[in-house]
Amino acid sequence: MTRAENPSRPAVDSENPSRPRVDAENPSRPRLGVLISGRGSNLQSIIDAISAGELAASIAVVISNRADARGLQRARDAGIEALSLSPREFADRDAYDRALADLLLARRVALVCLAGFMRLVGQPLLDAFPNRILNIHPSLLPAFPGLEAQRQALEYGAQVTGATVHLVTSDLDGGPIVTQAAVPVLPDDTVDTLSARVLVQEHRIYPDAIKIVLGGRWQVAGRRFLRDVVS
C-alpha cells in the first residue's frame, strides 16, 4: 500500500510534532487543508501567497460545511479540490469531525487552516492533527472571542483591536497565539469599516503564520508559542 492509499497514516511526525510532513514527490511543498464556511477571502489570501511564491505549500483540499460557501468557487477557480460536507448528514458532532479528519488524512494534509469555518472543532479532529490546526480570529485575543468580534470591539469602546492567528485547542479561540496584528478603531467606524480594516491585516498575517508553523523550529510551552527553538 502506498502512502496515498493509506489514510490512517498520522499526519504528523510523532517524534517531532513541530515538523510538517512533506510530500515525497515535492519535498518543499507541505500540503494544507483549508476549512471554510463562507466568503473565503482568507482562503484567497493563502492561494495568492502560494501563487506569488511567498508561501511554499500546496492546498490539497478545501472543505466547507455549507454547500453555498463562495470560497468553494475560489478553490475550484484555482484548480483545488473543493468539497462540501454537511453536518446534517452525520449522527452527531463527533461523527462529522471524524469524517473531516478522514478526508484530510486521506489527502496527507500536514496542516489544517480554519478560514472562517463557523464550527467548533471537536476532539476527533483535534486528535488527528495535534497542534496542527490554525485559526484566524478578527480581534486581539483574548479580547472579544466568539462571534462578531469587530462589533464587540466597537461596542466595548476599544481603541485598538486587530487579528490573531492561533493554534486550535478545545478552548474556543483560546489556543496558543502564533501571530497578531493591531488595528486602530476610529471614531467614525461602523462594523463594516472596522471589519474591512481588520481584514486587510488578516490577509497579511495568515499566510505568514502558516509559513512560521510549516517552518518548524517552534514549540508550545504552556500557553506560549515559542519560535526559533531548535529541537
Ligand code: GRF
Ligand atoms: C474572517 O474575519 C475571519 O477572521 C473570521 O471569519 C471571517 C471569514 O472571512 N473567522 P473569509 O470567509 O475568510 O472572507
